[in-house]
Amino acid sequence: MSTLELPDGARLNYEIAGEGPTVTLIHPGLWDMRTWDREFASFVDAGYRVLRYDVRGYGASSRPEPGVAYSHVRDLEALLAAEEVTQTTIVGCSMGGGIDIDFALEHPERVWGLVLVATGLGGFESTEEEEDWWAERDSPIEAAIEAGDLERAQDLLLEIWAPLGTDDERGALIKQIARDNIHELTMDESGAEQLDPPAAHRLAEIDVPTLILEAEYDPPDMRRLCDFLGVEIMGSRKVVVEGADHVVNVRRPERFEELVLPFLAGAVP
Numbered sequence: 285m286s287t288l289e290l291p292d293g294a295r296l297n298y299e300i301a302g303e304g305p306t307v308t309l310i311h312p313g314l315w316d317m318r319t320w321d322r323e324f325a326s327f328v329d330a331g332y333r334v335l336r337y338d339v340r341g342y343g344a345s346s347r348p349e350p351g352v353a354y355s356h357v358r359d360l361e362a363l364l365a366a367e368e369v370t371q372t373t374i375v376g377c378s379m380g381g382g383i384d385i386d387f388a389l390e391h392p393e394r395v396w397g398l399v400l401v402a403t404g405l406g407g408f409e410s411t412e413e414e415e416d417w418w419a420e421r422d423s424p425i426e427a428a429i430e431a432g433d434l435e436r437a438q439d440l441l442l443e444i445w446a447p448l449g450t451d452d453e454r455g456a457l458i459k460q461i462a463r464d465n466i467h468e469l470t471m472d473e474s475g476a477e478q479l480d481p482p483a484a485h486r487l488a489e490i491d492v493p494t495l496i497l498e499a500e501y502d503p504p505d506m507r508r509l510c511d512f513l514g515v516e517i518m519g520s521r522k523v524v525v526e527g528a529d530h531v532v533n534v535r536r537p538e539r540f541e542e543l544v545l546p547f548l549a550g551a552v553p
Contacts, residue, residue: 285344288366292354296363297344298337302328305396305552306372308364309336310380312402312531314438314445314468315461316343319377322537323544330545335372337363339379341471343464350472356383357390357477364394373397373548378530379404385483388490397492397551399544402499402530405509407482414505434466441469445530447501458531487516493551494520497543501529521547 288296299317307327309320317336327334338345340359348354360383364372373396376384381403388395410418421444428437442450442459450459479486494517498510514522525532525539533540 288363290346290359290362292352294340294346294354294359296337296340296346296359298335298363299324300333300335300367302331302333304331304333305548306333306335306369307548308360308369308372308374309334310339310360310374310376310383311336311342312378312380313339313342314441314465315458315531316465318343318461319458319531319534323375323533323541326541327545327548330548332548333369335363335367335369339383341473342468347467347471348473348475351475353475353477355477357386357479360387361391361394370394371396371553373399373551375399375401375544376403377401377532382406382483385487385490386479388492389479389483389486392489392491395492396553397548398490398494399497399547400494400510400513401497401532401540402502402506403496403509403513405484405513406478407484408505408509408512409484410505411508414503414508417504429469434469435463437469438462438466444503446535448527448529448535454534454537458534484512487513488518490517493547495544495547496520496522497532497540498522498524499528499530499532499535500524500526506530 311317311319316338320336341348374384381400425437425440446458449455496513528536
């Protein structure tokens with residue numbers, strides 16, 4: 285593992301290995317870069333230079349300072365510069381996918397492909413029905429946080445993001461990494477900068493090979509978001525990963541690699 289000191293005094297924990305075209309892996313919120321343990325090794329074996337890191341606020345990276353502005357895009361830019369990466373494909377899940385898209389819009393010359401896994405998207409608006417769906421589930425989570433019962437709050441979140449359960453080996457890993465990042469529930473991320481205009485209004489600018497992976501058991505708005513991306517990003521390919529909930533690569537690693545490795549091979553410039 286390595287540490288990058290950022291200009292604002294924060295630090296990023298990261299790992300890089302392998303030779304070949306660079307692939308950058310960005311984890312979902314609630315978790316950290318350990319969600320990529322299997323893919324880090326398998327992508328190196330497949331002939332890629334692979335970079336993964338703990339996003340600011342997660343894992344062993346610095347926590348955001350309340351009220352202090354920061355940018356996930358600038359953090360990634362600094363990390364790529366430190367490792368002399370001129371171009372990369374970015375593979376991101378959820379929050380990580382949102383960072384993928386923002387980075388590709390701000391630095392299109394640095395990206396040769398995108399893999400968007402159960403992704404987030406800045407500026408994407410929920411329907412009234414989707415807002416009601418979330419409100420019903422958010423209320424008990426917020427009550428548990430206010431009561432100081434963070435484990436209960438996180439268990440309720442995992443019922444949303446890991447509805448296939450956490451008792452089996454893969455589900456237990458999803459839960460354990462989440463537990464190690466339980467501070468995320470009360471972390472102040474208000475300083476995170478957003479693109480203006482947001483990514484949802486700029487998707488036509490993306491002009492690199494793009495693979496969109498939709499989780500069969502994701503919340504309704506996340507699934508609709510994948511449909512939206514498939515329409516708005518010209519030439520993209522969308523696949524529904526059956527038998528997967530939100531952390532697709534942990535829940536269905538074999539299927540994930542079956543889809544992603546051929547995509548990478550075909551996207552290399």
